Amino acid sequence: MFAKSLAAAAIFGFSLVNAHMIMTNPVPYSKDSLNNSPILADGSDFPCKNPGYTVSTENHLTKGQPFNIEFQGSATHGGGSCQISITSDRAPTKDTKWSVIQSIEGGCMDESEGNSNQAGGAGMKAAFSPSITIPDDFEDGQYTLAWTWINRIGNREFYMNCAPVTLSGGSSAKRSEVATVEKRAGDYPDMFIANINGCKTKENYSPRFPNPGSNVESFNEAHLIGADEDVCDGGSSPTWGDAGFSDGTSSAEPTMEGDSSGASTTPTAPTDAAAPTDAAAPTDAAAPTDAAAPTDAAAPTDAAPTDAAPTEWAPTTVATTPAVSIGGAVAVPDFTGAPAAAQTTEPVAVVPTPSSTFQSVAAPTAAPTSSPSTGSTSTTGALSGSCTDEGSWNCIGGSSFQRCANGAWTPTQNMAGGTECTPGQNVNFAVKAVKINSRMQKEKRSRRRAHGHINIHS
Secondary structure (H helix, E strand, C coil), X not given: CHHHHHHHHHHHXXXXXXXXXXXXXXXXXXXCCCCCCCCCCCCCCCCCXXXXXXXXXXXXXXXXXXXXXXXXCCCCCCCEEEEEEEECCCCCCCCCCCEEEEEEECCCCCCCCCCCCXXXXXXCECCCCCEEECCXXXXXXXXXXXXXXXXXXXXXXXXXXXXXXXXXXXXXXXXXXXXXXXXXXXXXXXXXCXXXXXXXXXXXXXXXXXXXXXXXXXXXXXXXCCCCCCCCHHHCCCCCECCCCCCCCCCCCCCECCCCCCCCCCCCCECECCCCCCCCCCCCCCXXXXXXXXXXXXXXXXXXXXXXCECCCCCEEECCCCCECCCCCCCEXXXXXXXXXXXXXXXXXXXXXXXXXXXXXXXXCCCCCCCCCCCCECCCCCECCECCCCCCEEEXXXXXXXXXXXXXXXXXXXXXXXXXXXXXXXXXXXXXXXXXXXXXXXXXXXXXXXXXXXXXXX
């Protein structure tokens, strides 16, 4: 009897594993070799399950026009919460900056959020098929679209599939060559990451995203984690990813020496999708002289709360060539962009460019050698107009940044919450982590929800 029970349990478990959910439309990268399992618990195949990024089908989407994402499988795990994000990287790595365009809190992948999985198997077309609209804020060109899902019932898991997409139409339609392009503005939050980075979500509850963005749908309020509760259960803290901050209890300083091959790494810079707002920008944006603080920058006009003091993490100097973020950890996109691989009717293997190596190093002691901007400077340190030192960075008060790209300063973007840059202009970009307490996160989340577009479904 025991043997029969064990065999039945094994078969049942096998069927559930093989019934996991997988995205079918848009057609994902390397679809013939992609499996339906979640991201590995150690995060070593983040992002996108490291599929090799072979383009079997280029998915063409029209901005401003809704389309339905489709899935296959029946293991809905009682629902959960999911996000749709895009990036201009066509072979994303752990350093990729993601922009969330839609958040679904609760009801994903089962709007009724039952207590079990749906009937069927791995080959079953899922009933859940949300309608998504790509905003006009993104230029025409080639992107990667990602679906991420945190399940409500079962093991604490993080699912992610990615697909190559070409955006066109909308107010910025062009008939010229399609190239890899950057996001127009930094108005979209970073992807929320959990269950692979130290943050464990609460079982039997669908998480509320710390920064869901302005396009949010909420289902089954009774199954959502309380608005005043931490999204990370049991006091756990993310070691990297959205909402990340270090609690300073780690015995060793995390470092990352990642590449696009998907080797297991331990990233350095945690993040939150919200930018720090408690410290005003210094009035002098000179280069720092040590890893702690700039010596000639004017003191902030509004001191940060005492419970938001920097942690023990050292600043990290980041190379300027690739886009810089750790799964959305540090919001530093590569504004210069790189040409996309030419698409043909045959599968195209897109070779990722090596990601930057993250090492804990001291900030530069000398002023940068970059040429001064020829544009105007505002009282907060932001620059505008033309610039001569291509690729150089300008950190404004530690809370926002911009870059010299294509001969002009880009618009400023906020730093991810829990991180600060070192004020001033430099050829490298020094970032350090600071701790954000739960109260501040909840207050920011409440303000975002009060101003965002949130649909509540009972």
